[in-house]
Amino acid sequence: MTPKVARYLADMQPVTPCLVLDVDRVEDNFRRLQAALPLARIYYAVKANPAAPILERLVGLGSFFDAASFQEVSMCLDAGSAPGAISYGNTIKKERDIAAAYAAGVRMFAFDSEAELEKLARAAPGASVYCRILVGNDGAEWPLSRKFGCEVEMARALMIRAGELGLDAFGLSFHVGSQQTQTAAYEAAIAKVAMLFTDLEEAGVKVRMVNLGGGYPVRYKAEVPEIDDFGAAIMGAMVKHFGNSLPEIVIEPGRFLVADAGVVQAEVVLVSRKGAEDPVRWVYLDIGRFGGLAETEGEAIKYAFRTPHDGASEGPVTIAGPTCDSTDTLYEKSNYRLPMALRDGDKVEMLATGAYVTTYASQKFNGFTPLAEHYI
Amino acid sequence: MTPKVARYLADMQPVTPCLVLDVDRVEDNFRRLQAALPLARIYYAVKANPAAPILERLVGLGSFFDAASFQEVSMCLDAGSAPGAISYGNTIKKERDIAAAYAAGVRMFAFDSEAELEKLARAAPGASVYCRILVGNDGAEWPLSRKFGCEVEMARALMIRAGELGLDAFGLSFHVGSQQTQTAAYEAAIAKVAMLFTDLEEAGVKVRMVNLGGGYPVRYKAEVPEIDDFGAAIMGAMVKHFGNSLPEIVIEPGRFLVADAGVVQAEVVLVSRKGAEDPVRWVYLDIGRFGGLAETEGEAIKYAFRTPHDGASEGPVTIAGPTCDSTDTLYEKSNYRLPMALRDGDKVEMLATGAYVTTYASQKFNGFTPLAEHYI
Numbered sequence: 001m002t003p004k005v006a007r008y009l010a011d012m013q014p015v016t017p018c019l020v021l022d023v024d025r026v027e028d029n030f031r032r033l034q035a036a037l038p039l040a041r042i043y044y045a046v047k048a049n050p051a052a053p054i055l056e057r058l059v060g061l062g063s064f065f066d067a068a069s070f071q072e073v074s075m076c077l078d079a080g081s082a083p084g085a086i087s088y089g090n091t092i093k094k095e096r097d098i099a100a101a102y103a104a105g106v107r108m109f110a111f112d113s114e115a116e117l118e119k120l121a122r123a124a125p126g127a128s129v130y131c132r133i134l135v136g137n138d139g140a141e142w143p144l145s146r147k148f149g150c151e152v153e154m155a156r157a158l159m160i161r162a163g164e165l166g167l168d169a170f171g172l173s174f175h176v177g178s179q180q181t182q183t184a185a186y187e188a189a190i191a192k193v194a195m196l197f198t199d200l201e202e203a204g205v206k207v208r209m210v211n212l213g214g215g216y217p218v219r220y221k222a223e224v225p226e227i228d229d230f231g232a233a234i235m236g237a238m239v240k241h242f243g244n245s246l247p248e249i250v251i252e253p254g255r256f257l258v259a260d261a262g263v264v265q266a267e268v269v270l271v272s273r274k275g276a277e278d279p280v281r282w283v284y285l286d287i288g289r290f291g292g293l294a295e296t297e298g299e300a301i302k303y304a305f306r307t308p309h310d311g312a313s314e315g316p317v318t319i320a321g322p323t324c325d326s327t328d329t330l331y332e333k334s335n336y337r338l339p340m341a342l343r344d345g346d347k348v349e350m351l352a353t354g355a356y357v358t359t360y361a362s363q364k365f366n367g368f369t370p371l372a373e374h375y376i
Numbered sequence: 377m378t379p380k381v382a383r384y385l386a387d388m389q390p391v392t393p394c395l396v397l398d399v400d401r402v403e404d405n406f407r408r409l410q411a412a413l414p415l416a417r418i419y420y421a422v423k424a425n426p427a428a429p430i431l432e433r434l435v436g437l438g439s440f441f442d443a444a445s446f447q448e449v450s451m452c453l454d455a456g457s458a459p460g461a462i463s464y465g466n467t468i469k470k471e472r473d474i475a476a477a478y479a480a481g482v483r484m485f486a487f488d489s490e491a492e493l494e495k496l497a498r499a500a501p502g503a504s505v506y507c508r509i510l511v512g513n514d515g516a517e518w519p520l521s522r523k524f525g526c527e528v529e530m531a532r533a534l535m536i537r538a539g540e541l542g543l544d545a546f547g548l549s550f551h552v553g554s555q556q557t558q559t560a561a562y563e564a565a566i567a568k569v570a571m572l573f574t575d576l577e578e579a580g581v582k583v584r585m586v587n588l589g590g591g592y593p594v595r596y597k598a599e600v601p602e603i604d605d606f607g608a609a610i611m612g613a614m615v616k617h618f619g620n621s622l623p624e625i626v627i628e629p630g631r632f633l634v635a636d637a638g639v640v641q642a643e644v645v646l647v648s649r650k651g652a653e654d655p656v657r658w659v660y661l662d663i664g665r666f667g668g669l670a671e672t673e674g675e676a677i678k679y680a681f682r683t684p685h686d687g688a689s690e691g692p693v694t695i696a697g698p699t700c701d702s703t704d705t706l707y708e709k710s711n712y713r714l715p716m717a718l719r720d721g722d723k724v725e726m727l728a729t730g731a732y733v734t735t736y737a738s739q740k741f742n743g744f745t746p747l748a749e750h751y752i
Contacts, residue, residue, distance in 0.1 A: 047700055047742050068700040071743030090700050090742070092646050092660045095720070113648030115720060134650065147658070147702035151651035270468050272489030274510065275527035282523070284468045290670070290736065297673070297703065324423055324444040324466050326523035327673060344471070344491060359741045360666065363734075366423050366466070367447030370739050 001263050001306070001351055008376050009265055009349070016267040016347065017287035018372040021049070021354045023057050025261035030061050033216070033253060036231030040249040043087050045214050046072045048254025048355040049262075053375035055079030058257075066252040070097040073106055083107075089173075089252065091116060091132055091148050098123040110173060112150045117158055121165035129162055130171030130211055131155045133196065135189040140177025140215060142300050149174065152196050159205050171209030171250070172196060178255060179301065180215035181224050183233035190234070194241035209248040210238075216256040218352055221302040227256065255355040262354020264292070264371065268346040269322055280316045283338060285348065288321010288328040292361035292371050293350075296330040306349040309339035323366040377639050377682070377727055384752050385641055385725070392643040392723065393663035394748040397425070397730045399433050401637035406437050409592070409629060412607030416625040419463050421590050422448045424630025424731040425638075429751035431455030434633075442628040446473040449482055459483075465549075465628065467492060467508055467524050474499040486549060488526045493534055497541035505538055506547030506587055507531045509572065511565040516553025516591060518676050524551065528572050535581050547585030547626070548572060554631060555677060556591035557600050559609035566610070570617035585624040586614075592632040594728055597678040603632065631731040638730020640668070640747065644722040645698050656692045659714060661724065664697010664704040668737035668747050669726075672706040682725040685715035699742040 002022040009020060033042060043066040044058050050072060055065070059080040066089040067073045076086050083105025088098070091112040098109065102124040109124055111117050112132040120129055133155045137143035150158070155172065162169035172193050176185040190212070197207050212234060217224040238246055266285040273281055287293060295301035314337040321328035342348075361370035378398040385396060409418060419442040420434050426448060431441070435456040442465040443449045452462050459481025464474070467488040474485065478500040485500055487493050488508045496505055509531045513519035526534070531548065538545035548569050552561040566588070573583050588610065593600040614622055642661040649657055663669060671677035690713040697704035718724075737746035 045700075050740070050743065067743075069698075069743040071740075071745070075743065090698075092696075092698050094643070094645055094662065113646065115646055115648055119720070143702070145702040145705065145708075146650055147696055147705055148700070149650070150648075151654075154649075154651050157652070267470070269470055270489060270491055272491055272526075273530075274522055274525070275530050276533070278527075286470065294666070294738075320468075320523055322445075322466075322468050324421075324524070326519070326521040329521065329523055332521075344495070358739075359743075360738050362670075362736050363739045363746050364426070364447075365735045367426065367443075367445040367451065367735075369447070 001349060002261070004376055005263050008374065009263070014265065014374060015372060016265050017291060018374060019262050019264050019353065019358055020374045020376065021051070021258070021262035023053050023261065023375055026054055026257055027057055027061060029257045029261065030058065030063065032227055033256060036227045037234060037249070037251060039235070039246065040212070040251045043089070043250055043252045044257055045252045045254030046076060047359065049258045049358060050075050051358070051373060051375055052079055054258060055081070070100045073101045073104060077104060093119065095119040095123050102127065111158070112148060114158060114161065117162055117165060117167070121167055125166055126168065128168040128170045130173050130209060131158050132173045132175070133193065135174040135176060135192055136185060137177035139182030139185045140180040142178035142295060152192065156196060156199060156203070159200055159207070160203060163205060169205055170207065171211055172207055173211030173213060175213035176215045178215050179217045181217050183225060183230050186212060186230065186234050187237040190237040190241055197242070197247070207247065209250060211250040211252065214252040214254050214256070216253050218255050218259040218355070220352055221304045259355035260352040262352070262357070264350040264353040264357060266348055266350065268342060268344050268348060270344050271342055280318055283317045283319050283342060284322060285319065286322050287371060288323060288330060290323055290325065290328055290362040290365040291321060291368060292357040293321070293330060294360035295356050299331055299334045302331070302334055303350040303353060305338065306351065307339055307342055308346055309341040312339045312341050314338060315340050322368065377725060378637070380752055381639050384750065385639070390641065390750060391748060392641050393667060394750060395638050395640050395729065395734055396750045396752065397427070397634070397638035399429050399637065399751055402430055402633055403433055403437060405633045405637065406434065406439065408603055409632060412603045413610060413625070413627060415611070415622065416588070416627045419465070419626055419628045420633055421628045421630030422452060423735065425634045425734060426451050427734070427749060427751055428455055430634060431457070446476045449477045449480060453480060469495065471495040471499050478503065487534070488524060490534060490537065493538055493541060493543070497543055501542055502544065504544040504546045506549050506585060507534050508549045508551070509569065511550040511552060511568055512561060513553035515558030515561045516556045518554035518671060528568065532572060532575060532579070535576055535583070536579060539581060545581055546583065547587055548583055549587030549589060551589035552591045554591050555593045557593050559601060559606050562588060562606065562610050563613040566613040566617055573618070573623070583623065585626060587626040587628065590628040590630050590632070592629050594631050594635040594731070596728055597680045635731035636728040638728070638733070640726040640729040640733060642724055642726065644718060644720050644724060646720050647718055656694055659693045659695050659718060660698060661695065662698050663747060664699060664706060666699055666701065666704055666738040666741040667697060667744060668733040669697070669706060670736035671732050675707055675710045678707070678710055679726040679729060681714065682727065683715055683718055684722055685717040688715045688717050690714060691716050698744065
């Protein structure tokens with residue numbers, strides 16, 4: 001928690017649940033990432049947190065943007081971004097949304113299928129397109145399965161087809177999974193993309209860009225490698241496989257830029273036991289999986305907690321949200337421990353919650369309104 | 377899909393994704409349930425769908441209401457419900473929300489812990505309270521784990537304690553899990569609650585109400601038993617265990633009243649394959665798990681689909697939502713098949729989606745606005 005966030009919580013006593021996010025920390029993270037990967041162009045993954053104060057700060061820093069929808073394209077434009085700085089990075093787009101983005105000046109689009117390529121040829125003629133390939137997601141705490149990307153052989157055929165359709169087949173992309181804690185995942189993916197690069201060159205398609213996606217991890221409950229380790233591993237792999245004719249490098253960080261800038265403050269609604277002798281207490285908060293903490297599904301992302309009783313004696317807990325849905329349980333198997341003195345009415349903070357929280361919140365499940373947001 | 381919904385979709389061509397819900401069908405379902413369980417008092421579980429047209433129709437039918445939050449209490453009052461017809465059924469409540477409901481005239485509250493009982497004694501003095509006990513959820517497609525309820529021994533102690541605190545310890549409740557397809561689950565739970573009933577009577581606490589919760593199933597992709605089967609099993613078990621001094625019976629249906637009244641219409645955004653030889657197509661819709669279809673988590677609730685090509689040749693599909701999140705995949709392991717002719721731009725309908733859809737929708741994940749709602 002940054003000192004500015006701590007001060008804000010103490011001085012303003014905002015209504016819970018809420019997110020308080022220090023935009024200066026976003027700037028620090030942007031600069032740290034630039035220093036770790038100086039040759040990469042940063043496209044902020046807007047979906048991580050599309051709040052205007054974040055987008056505006058990043059526009060001022062010269063950031064590019066990765067938009068998941070036409071609505072996100074609009075948010076970037078509203079924040080002052082040039083349309084040429086926006087990539088429409090979702091491989092699943094309605095044709096009329098492609099047309100709307102193209103009309104707004106966007107010229108960079110992702111795809112991973114023939115049907116999408118045909119939509120792009122019709123609705124974004126001549127645009128620069130890049131194909132997403134499937135790579136391994138081992139080591140990611142929020143892996144991405146096979147939903148996005150295609151097999152290398154198909155990518156090869158589609159990149160050739162893109163040129164035939166009058167598009168600029170300028171790049172290849174992959175994603176190693178979000179909150180990726182293994183630098184080796186990037187190295188393996190770069191090796192895979194480099195082979196396809198060479199193969200396409202021999203087929204007459206001069207690829208000029210590699211998009212490494214996002215996934216750079218953030219410290220939650222457990223330590224993760226430093227961003228400099230990822231920078232070194234990525235550049236080592238790029239040089240190893242591309243020599244000194246490096247393509248343009250694009251990265252799409254979301255979590256890394258905003259997560260540790262934000263803190264969710266919640267109120268303890270109830271502390272109870274299921275039986276008198278039950279060693280585990282249930283701690284119910286006024287925010288849960290449907291209030292924004294969607295990434296706790298399967299206990300994938302393990303947030304760290306602060307309480308007013310930290311340092312006092314602790315015991316095992318199950319942590320759950322406030323709704324009448326038992327899937328709205330945050331942590332039951334991850335061995336969380338919280339102070340024995342914790343009780344209803346206490347405020348607790350969940351650290352590094354600036355990413356993938358606000359927009360996930362259900363609009364009104366069980367009648368609860370989404371968390372308040374404070375950008376400072 | 378009711379004829380009225382089909383006609384509305386054909387005539388109005390609403391923007392997708394949307395829910396169209398036939399409020400007359402809600403009334404039909406209410407009457408069917410009344411006929412199946414004539415001795416039970418129906419408390420509609422507002423969380424299933426809190427839309428004003430539904431609440432208003434149910435008020436007109438003499439329904440009672442089960443509210444999960446003070447906001448839901450307010451919605452019922454706004455719809456014309458008497459405060460005495462509202463149960464605040466969430467066992468996890470902020471003390472100030474209990475006080476607000478009490479001030480509004482609500483006098484019926486659930487609890488399952490000592491801390492909650494103490495809040496009730498302070499904020500709702502003299503109110504009628506009922507204790508939720510833990511029972512088995514086998515047979516439920518959306519089971520409820522241990523989040524709500526307490527062990528029988530604790531319930532016994534808490535019911536005695538409630539009287540000492542000046543509360544009216546008038547009932548016991550349980551929940552066999554949502555979309556419960558086994559009538560035996562109710563029979564086993566009734567046996568368990570009846571033993572506690574007797575036990576409490578011997579301890580001097582005269583319990584007068586049994587709340588059987590909800591869970592009554594709806595036909596999705598697979599057949600389920602008729603509501604009359606549940607009615608017969610439940611009344612058989614009640615008579616077997618309580619003889620002819622039956623307590624007041626409360627039921628809390630949500631899904632059963634509204635699910636099959638509604639249809640979600642979506643647009644196919646993309647149909648693709650991951651490799652040229654891949655037998656499985658990916659079908660991406662403009663609604664997914666974060667657009668409201670949260671109950672497809674773990675492929676628990678299996679919705680039935682209608683497409684413009686029904687009857688033509690089919691093949692295996694994975695069905696996913698439109699967001700850049702691969703957990704936004706609806707069905708990958710449930711052997712869904714859809715017509716080979718399906719393509720982007722087609723409209724598809726997901727049947728019996730009137731429950732647990734609208735309020736679950738994320739407020740703006742990936743920039744997508746929540747589904748539109750049409751009550752007809």
